[in-house]
Amino acid sequence: MIRLLVFALFVLALAGGFAWLADRPGELSVVWQGQRADMSLMVAATLVVSLVAAIMLAWWIVRVVLTSPHTVQRYFRARKRDRGYQALSTGLIAAGAGDAATARKMHARTKGLLRADQEPLIHLLEAQAAMIEGRYDEARQTFERMVDDPETRELGLRGLYLEARRLGAGEAARQYAERAAETAPGLPWAAEATLEYRSQAGDWDEALKLLGDRPAGSPEEKKAHARRKAVLLTARAAEKFDADPKGARDDAAQALKLVEDFVPAGLIAAKAWLREDNVRKAAHLLERLWKATAHPDVAKLYVRARSGDSAADRMKRAEKLEAMRPNNAEALYVVAEAALEMRDFDRARAKAEASARLSPRESAFLLLADIEDAETGDQGRIRHWMNQALKAPRDPAWTADGITSAEWRVVSPVTGRLDAFEWKTPVSPIAGPLEEGSVNSVDEAIRTLPPLAIETKPAEARRDEPAVAGPEAVDVPAREEAVAALKEKPVPARVPETAEEDEEEARPFFGLPDDPGVKGEPAKRAASGTFRLF
Structure with a gap:
């Protein structure tokens, strides 16, 4: 122009x-x-x-x-170079597609048309062709030659890093990643790998130093950077919690500034406040986390914040949580546990059933079994609820790469990935389709469930029974022992004396019972005093 x-x-x-x-x-x-x-x-x-x-x-x-x-x-010469680049391009595409024969053929043609010292991608094509054909030693040697060339150093280090990961040589992979991070700090894979290795070693200071405070470009990258820094700060806080509670609290508070609803950081900060006897700040923090997440660990720590509180005090705290998150399965479950500790069985059963209605899961049905065992000791009902728990979905847990953990962890023990654990419902290995003829909804099961006979005791005998401290103190027999006991020993029953009592006993339950009892006239059952299950 x-x-x-x-x-x-x-x-x-x-x-x-x-x-x-x-x-x-x-x-x-x-x-x-x-x-x-x-x-x-x-x-x-x-x-x-x-x-x-x-x-x-x-x-x-x-x-x-x-x-x-x-x-x-x-x-x-230009025509020859064009043909060489065309062969190189075809070879790389074939290598990416897994066509070893074409990649090897194009590599030989490229070497005849181009010089390797003028076009470094020839080494990459050679390494890719060798890896496709299973000649990993030759591919590793090619990557080592690429490391010696300043133009292909980063590419060769990445090839050696991936090859070390494939062979399971973690120490060699760590060295390659650190070398790449030193020569080119802007490489994402090198920084990511080095950060994971620092995290696996528990070197949180070096990991935070490597992560740095540089903000990322897009909002998504900024959010990911803040999340990762919050995870590392929480890990360092958990490590120093026993020796330096104040330092752990400061790290956890800084992590909460980056991610406001990060439950592990909030729990550490609240425990640090409680260790300093500052219940007010701990309660305020836990209430804020509960409103944001409704996490069961937050509720448990909040209800049992004071070790010397009575069951009534814990009930008040549980009711406060329910007021913050009404119609929430976790809140109802917490209130049911507190009511069981107070031996308020009617309220405990009502809240547990409501929690199971909102979110049918294993813990809700086990809690109903605990309530039944504490109130009546009826093995038939206990067996029924434990069977429902066996078929119900599992409770949410910290899950990563197919494994679950009772507590949050920083890295996955399987892959070593940072921030891999998520709070979600794990896959149940025993969950399966319902059997033919069974109910497929909780409400239908409630409507179809006939009343079960309950063994009752005089008021004097009940007063002599030991009090139950909580769900964890209830001794629930194993499923196999309960079935054997039912086969060997019949369960006594009685006939309701009034209409109100009969209506109380006919209150619906969740799930279809495994053993509703023997059909017969009520008077006949009352005369015998027992009924047979088998």
């Missing part, structure tokens, strides 16, 4: 010069070797311009003749 513009300006200037001469006519006389030549000024200018053009044309012809060998050589 610029050349075209310059040529147009030159033509315009030349035309303007001739027009200027045409407006100013004149005569020009030239005397040379006794000869005199007279001509007009326009003719003289035309002769000069023509002479210059002839000289330039002659010079161009001479230059083309002199440089023609080099031009022809350069043309064939």
